[in-house]
């Protein structure tokens with residue numbers, strides 16, 4: 001399977017676009033809004049007390065207007081953070097737009113405070129607002145007591161036993177499809193994204209979107225294209241406006257987000273409307289099913305029941321129910337699809353790892369055949385140490401959600417694993433931070449922290465999970481001490497399901513297929529920061545693409 005020719009940009013064009021994008025044709029009201037906001041922010045900066053982190057070491061800003069934002073956002077994921085971490089340690093400050101300070105953190109103890117102290121550190125309001133344009137008031141965009149209520153309602157749907165049955169059914173479908181095509185070039189991000197959207201459709205909504213069969217309603221096309229459309233290589237003007245939004249008073253920021261005539265925001269509203277229409281149709285079908293006594297434990301059934309509930313602790317309004325459907329559709333497939341793409345990327349370059357993985361899978365299949373078992377359960381999955389090691393290593397090395405941006409709700413003190421020395425020579429064993437401080441939890445840098453993952457943390461090496469290299473006493477994240485699924489009360493609610501789905505798919509693929517990539521193409525692969533997700537992009541191109549050569553595996557082969 002191949003996709004149509006991607007749009008290519010030469011480096012000269014990219015650089016021209018960056019310059020041109022500083023001066024896009026803008027309506028007068030829009031310019032007036034920016035001028036007003038700028039005046040306000042400069043006034044705030046003028047009157048603001050000195051930041052408590054100003055004396056921390058950190059990189060010299062590239063420019064007065066953008067600080068170091070361009071270096072952070074235009075480089076590959078993690079490039080700037082790993083460089084800064086090597087220079088300044090696990091806690092340092094970076095200048096943002098108009099001289100604001102951002103605290104970058106990859107220290108495990110500090111991260112634990114940030115993610116495990118309840119709601120005294122919150123998701124950044126600007127990012128919540130951006131997500132709300134797409135999903136409304138769902139689990140990922142509500143805070144405090146509302147967030148607790150949403151988690152309470154949604155949690156029962158993520159029991160692994162429930163997911164297990166559905167995935168076993170889907171595994172057979174995948175096998176048939178994949179066996180039908182035996183020597184092909186597959187653009188993995190596109191392929192996995194559509195397939196996994198269908199999985200979410202079945203698991204969450206008991207509904208078949210048909211994305212992998214060719215979408216007729218335009219729904220999956222709209223959904224699959226969200227990230228590249230909204231966040232393709234941000235121009236300097238976009239970076240500046242995003243930075244401005246982070247420091248504007250909430251009301252002004254919301255006004256901008258809801259009404260600004262930019263292509264990205266218009267597209268978010270368009271996609272939101274398409275999905276809302278689909279969600280309403282699914283709700284009315286599910287309501288009829290439930291009324292007819294056809295009860296199920298998919299997420300939508302739970303949501304519809306919550307909508308009908310009169311208990312305020314477990315009820316959801318219609319808007320919240322639709323928002324939660326948006327959230328599941330969007331949080332649940334691109335993340336896993338891209339994790340799989342990065343796995344195949346690593347395997348394509350490491351035939352040794354691929355062979356070892358395949359040998360373990362074939363061995364497990366032999367054992368299962370001998371006892372007359374045809375389908376995997378958790379018991380078999382848990383008994384595949386090398387497969388699990390490859391999965392953990394990919395989740396560590398390629399965390400698709402690479403930054404968690406937070407904001408302090410009140411003044412507080414951040415505990416530290418190691419002391420830090422300020423620019424003026426003071427040694428700090430804990431760090432006071434002020435209300436409103438923006439904090440970037442650097443998942444990409446934490447996941448390569450040598451103190452936690454061993455001295456070779458900067459290389460892809462699944463073996464680290466099979467010896468005692470990885471520290472187990474850190475207690476971060478719901479899976480393998482990784483920050484890939486977040487941590488604490490906002491950690492990924494779908495992580496067990498995602499891990500199971502990931503293993504099912506990986507076993508199925510590696511069992512049947514061998515992967516390789518053209519070395520010249522490998523050189524062009526970039527870990528691109530596309531909004532909140534890290535997608536594979538070939539240098540000079542604008543949309544996510546990873547062409548992988550696939551051939552069939554002889555079932556009897558074990559190496």
Ligand code: HEM
Nearest residue numbers: 139140331332335336339401484485486490492493494498
């Ligand atoms: C490899 C796959 C996945 C990765 C790497 C991933 C990563 C994450 C991360 C990092 C967060 C926390 C964000 C934060 O703290 O700001 C999160 C939250 C969330 N994830 Fe996942 N996720 C994955 C799969 C899934 C799946 C399959 C689902 C649903 C079916 C899902 C649903 C959610 C939801 C609803 C939240 C919001 C939780 C809350 O705010 O309480 N995710 N995910």
